[in-house]
Amino acid sequence: MHAGTAVDPDDHPILARRLSRRRLIALDGVLVLAYACALLSTGPTGISSSSAPPLPAPVPWERLVLIAAATAPVAVGRIWPLPVFAVVLAVTAVAVVRYAAWGPFLSAAFALYTVAVTVPSRHWWQRWLPGLAIASLTVAGLAGAARAGEAFWWRGSPGLLLLGFAALLGAWQLGRAARQRRAFAIRGRAARTTGRHGGTPADSPRTA
Numbered sequence: 001m002h003a004g005t006a007v008d009p010d011d012h013p014i015l016a017r018r019l020s021r022r023r024l025i026a027l028d029g030v031l032v033l034a035y036a037c038a039l040l041s042t043g044p045t046g047i048s049s050s051s052a053p054p055l056p057a058p059v060p061w062e063r064l065v066l067i068a069a070a071t072a073p074v075a076v077g078r079i080w081p082l083p084v085f086a087v088v089l090a091v092t093a094v095a096v097v098r099y100a101a102w103g104p105f106l107s108a109a110f111a112l113y114t115v116a117v118t119v120p121s122r123h124w125w126q127r128w129l130p131g132l133a134i135a136s137l138t139v140a141g142l143a144g145a146a147r148a149g150e151a152f153w154w155r156g157s158p159g160l161l162l163l164g165f166a167a168l169l170g171a172w173q174l175g176r177a178a179r180q181r182r183a184f185a186i187r188g189r190a191a192r193t194t195g196r197h198g199g200t201p202a203d204s205p206r207t208a
Helices: 021-040 062-076 081-097 106-118 129-148 150-154 157-196
Strands: none
Touching: 021 062, 021 106, 062 081, 062 106, 081 106, 081 129, 106 129, 106 157, 129 157
16 A cells, blocks of 8 residues: 555455354344343333232243243344344233333334344335334233233333333334445445446447
């Protein structure tokens, strides 16, 4: 490299290096495992109080199954983003109804982020995925309130739902922004590559 020559980040091997798809999936698996272990080491999210009404008796293995079903699919979200999000959202809704939820729905938010980054919005329902998810969890919250009765309001479940809604909306916005940045970067690299190899089509000689 000559002195005074600017370094293009696209030509620099370190700056251009990215993790392969297989390594990204492996990294997702490690994060999912760590998150699942953190959830299993804590109880259901909520505000405990000695004056709070008792909850319905839970099934001993219920929370373990729900956490595994809601977190394990996220590890392959880059392969099947939409099916994974549908599964995780459904399991999260069941957890809300059964009062075995974890806060604030980070597995569903991460799955939605992956959808926003990788899946183009070709259909109307894809653009409304955050709204559909929030509507589903709202229905689940109403069902959970009817099941748990007064304990639903004493133990902070409405606040958990609001935090979950914020996490879903934030994940969607961040994912769409990341997708747009990638599209702009690809267009910029394509334009620079075209300029290095003879200019734009408008600069090419016209034939008579």
